[in-house]
Amino acid sequence: MLKRFILWEYTRGSWQYDVMVGIILAFIFLTPRGWFRDQPRIPHASVLSMLPAEGGSLPFMVDPEFWAGIPENQRMAKLTQEVRSRTGNAHLTVTRVEPFTDSEGELRFYIAFVRP
Numbered sequence: 001m002l003k004r005f006i007l008w009e010y011t012r013g014s015w016q017y018d019v020m021v022g023i024i025l026a027f028i029f030l031t032p033r034g035w036f037r038d039q040p041r042i043p044h045a046s047v048l049s050m051l052p053a054e055g056g057s058l059p060f061m062v063d064p065e066f067w068a069g070i071p072e073n074q075r076m077a078k079l080t081q082e083v084r085s086r087t088g089n090a091h092l093t094v095t096r097v098e099p100f101t102d103s104e105g106e107l108r109f110y111i112a113f114v115r116p
Contacts (some may be wrong), residue, residue: 047084051111058087062097062110083114091116 010016014085033060047063059085069080097112 023088047088051088056115057090057095058114060112060114062108062112064107079112083112 004016005020008020008035010020010055047066049061051059051061053059063081066079066082076094076097079097080092083092083094092114093116095113095115097110099107100109100111102108
């Protein structure tokens with residue numbers, strides 16, 4: 001009987017065929033994602049993302065995770081260093097950082113404005 005399962009010898013519409021298809025579908029939909037170390041892929045996910053230029057300044061979107069573990073007095077220097085390394089331009093300077101909140105007032109990200 002195992003040989004017939006492996007070689008898929010049952011005709012369509014038989015109860016054995018339906019059981020095999022049910023087992024396959026159960027495996028597909030009920031197997032935990034962690035078993036295969038599968039993670040959702042977010043395109044271009046980063047803690048620092050460049051936005052389109054506006055009015056001569058280069059805005060960057062900064063994830064709040066970027067600030068984790070960095071003392072407040074060192075944040076601008078760290079952000080300037082990260083922007084310079086990502087763009088390859090050693091003359092860029094972060095001029096200001098503004099928080100961006102959603103309609104409920106929850107912080108989503110920061111926008112950092114950079115000038116050459």
